[in-house]
């Protein structure tokens with residue numbers, strides 16, 4: 229158990245909570261985090277009136293494990309399936325596991341998820357039949373309302389799921405999905421067979437089914453009425469989020485909404501009004517669109533008269549990547565924009581660019597506004613919300629989650645004493661105070677396709693964040709004692725117990 233700072237639990241007024249979770253948004257992508265190339269007025273407002281964290285981390289440099297942690301309060305290593313999942317994977321969160329939405333449910337909240345899921349669907353006992361009700365979805369894990377897409381915008385099936393069922397199913401046009409190397413469906417358009425259908429070419433992968441003129445990961449047949457239009461994704465999710473807010477208000481219930489945006493993950497297809505919104509091409513444009521979505525949610529809360537009684541937490545699942553598999557000119561048009569800000573590496577990497585992410589809290593419960601340097605992890609939301617809601621948690625719930633409510637509302641400037649993150653290969657990083665330790669691991673130091681430094685090295689690495697935020701000087705050899713101490717601590721965490 230690493231839960232610390234358990235304080236006398238007192239019930240505070242039931243404020244609504246909205247988590248807005250971006251996909252692959254970097255530490256330097258927003259105006260309020262230093263970008264001069266992308267205007268993000270709505271997030272800048274959230275920041276100006278809220279609290280901006282500069283030492284907040286997700287638990288992983290990729291999506292599925294980070295999402296597993298934010299929803300369960302457990303580090304990804306607790307679940308050996310917590311890796312980037314294909315679109316037809318079974319759900320990796322067991323039905324009986326405690327989750328953040330279950331916590332809110334216990335406190336009498338109306339709970340909902342809108343947006344990207346990417347934690348698998350169905351109990352895994354048999355392959356998913358997309359034409360039937362699916363037996364394990366977010367509604368089995370604490371979300372009363374669920375409107376999601378299954379995996380990522382670049383993975384099939386490119387459909388929405390509401391509750392247990394695909395939206396707009398047509399029994400005459402059943403949906404079939406395959407993640408085999410070769411297409412089992414002869415009659416579908418595919419990347420190499422039908423290049424004339426492509427509106428953007430891939431730089432790596434994304435060369436199976438063509439859906440809406442875009443090469444995807446995996447093959448899909450059928451479901452033509454159910455397939456989403458990429459340029460409408462943002463508005464579809466936004467409208468659902470707004471609907472959930474107004475339904476909760478009509479029901480006169482406090483609510484918890486997990487609004488998982490798909491931007492700026494690839495493929496980056498903004499709606500027409502955001503095309504060309506920035507000079508950075510589609511990646512910049514979808515960040516401008518993302519900012520607009522945040523503004524729309526705030527406006528919806530304002531219209532209902534509940535903005536003051538709503539805590540908004542904005543963050544991202546992992547760091548940024550420019551070329552993540554499509555030739556959308558993100559690199560060529562990037563200019564002086566630094567998606568990871570001053571941090572080294574990006575998505576996938578063990579350097580801070582992989583997991584140190586924007587994190588903003590907006591709430592009338594804030595006792596301090598401006599900037600917080602407190603060290604916090606997304607894994608802490610579970611225990612912090614439990615504190616906020618006045619709910620005792622089971623011994624084995626959310627074993628890695630620490631109650632950092634005081635840090636979240638600006639009362640505690642320090643936060644955690646340590647936290648752990650992982651890279652694509654599950655290599656570990658441990659941060660203790662200003663020290664960042666990267667444990668030795670196999671693997672190439674550079675991912676040529678994405679042009680990202682992975683941080684992988686057979687040598688131990690130690691950086692001091694106080695004067696080397698860009699992780700340029702490995703001082704492991706100068707501080708061998710510190711390295712030894714941190715490696716030992718890492719092993720202690722990794723062998724700590726959890727019965728589930």
Ligand code: NG6
Pocket residue numbers: 251252290291292312346380382432433434445493494546552553
């Ligand atoms: C990679 C994909 C990348 C992205 C990532 C998952 C290729 C070549 N690359 O395998 O495009 O989908 O998986 O991203 O297919 S995440 O944000 O969901 O973790």
Ligand code: CA
Pocket residue numbers: 251252290291493545546
């Ligand atoms: Ca992601």
